[in-house]
Structure formats: structure tokens, C-alpha cells
Amino acid sequence: MRGRVAIMHGVNLDTLGSRNPAHYGTLTLTELEARVRTYASELGLDPSFFQTNHEGEFCEELHAAPGYCDALVLNPGAWTHYSWAIRDALEVSGLPAVEVHLSAVDEREEWRRVSVIRELSIGSVQGKGVEGYREALGLLRDRLAEAVG
Numbered sequence: 136m137r138g139r140v141a142i143m144h145g146v147n148l149d150t151l152g153s154r155n156p157a158h159y160g161t162l163t164l165t166e167l168e169a170r171v172r173t174y175a176s177e178l179g180l181d182p183s184f185f186q187t188n189h190e191g192e193f194c195e196e197l198h199a200a201p202g203y204c205d206a207l208v209l210n211p212g213a214w215t216h217y218s219w220a221i222r223d224a225l226e227v228s229g230l231p232a233v234e235v236h237l238s239a240v241d242e243r244e245e246w247r248r249v250s251v252i253r254e255l256s257i258g259s260v261q262g263k264g265v266e267g268y269r270e271a272l273g274l275l276r277d278r279l280a281e282a283v284g
């Protein structure tokens with residue numbers, strides 16, 4: 136099984152640790168990535184990490200992703216709710232993806248309940264904090280194992 140998974144964070148997620156802990160927890164992005172790296176290795180996956188506050192850079196990373204990974208864990212932050220550009224770039228990538236949100240977006244403001252990437256994702260995990268990344272990696276591991284047959 137090819138198990139290279141890119142974990143991509145979007146706008147404002149570099150401020151984890153100082154953002155509202157009631158929604159986003161207390162881990163910094165670096166601490167969260169270390170945790171996710173452990174989950175990935177427990178599942179036999181090989182993770183890589185990316186974060187940007189620039190929408191075009193996020194799109195370009197999605198364009199490049201098929202060249203270096205087999206699946207995606209995406210937390211695009213607020214772009215989730217309105218970036219058709221990121222939705223289209225995900226479609227271009229053709230990769231299996233799971234959408235993750237630290238907070239329970241469907242239980243917050245109305246505008247956060249919309250996700251333009253959900254229909255292209257094989258799963259969506261929200262409201263479980265960093266644990267949600269473990270669930271997302273498990274879904275992708277199962278999908279990649281199926282693909283091998």
C-alpha cells in the first residue's frame with residue numbers, strides 16, 4: 136500500500152494555541168502536527184505537512200500533491216466555507232481526501248455549516264479536536280488499502 140498522506144492546513148491555523156481554546160484547543164500547530172505524525176506512524180502511514188495563509192498557495196499545493204502523496208487530510212480553515220478555487224483545485228488533484236475541523240462547524244454560526252469541499256471528500260470529521268485527525272487518517276488508510284485490493 137502506498138501510504139503517503141499530506142496534511143494541509145489553511146488560513147489562520149498557524150495561530151493555533153492562541154486562538155479561542157473552547158473551539159480549537161490549546162495545542163500549537165507544531166504540537167498538533169507532532170501528534171498527527173504519531174497517529175500516522177501508528178497506522179503505517181507516511182505524513183507530510185503544509186500550512187499557508189494564502190489561498191493561491193493552497194491551490195498550488197493541491198496541484199502539486201499528486202506528485203508526492205497518495206491522499207489528503209484537509210483543514211482549509213475559513214476557506215472551507217466559500218473557496219470554490221480550493222474546491223476546484225481539490226478536484227484537479229484527484230486524490231482521496233478527508234475534511235477535518237477541530238471545532239463542531241455544523242453547530243456554530245450558519246456560515247460555517249457550508250463546506251464547498253465536502254462533496255469531493257470521502258469523509259468529514261468535526262468537533263473532535265486533534266483526535267479527529269486520527270479518525271481521518273484511519274479512513275484514508277482503509278481507502279488506500281482497498282485501492283490495492
Ligand code: DQA
Pocket residue numbers: 146147148210211212213214215235236237238239240247
Ligand atoms: C476550522 C473551522 C473554521 O470554521 C474556521 O474558520 C477555522 C478552523 C476548525 O478547524 O474548526 O479556521 O476549520
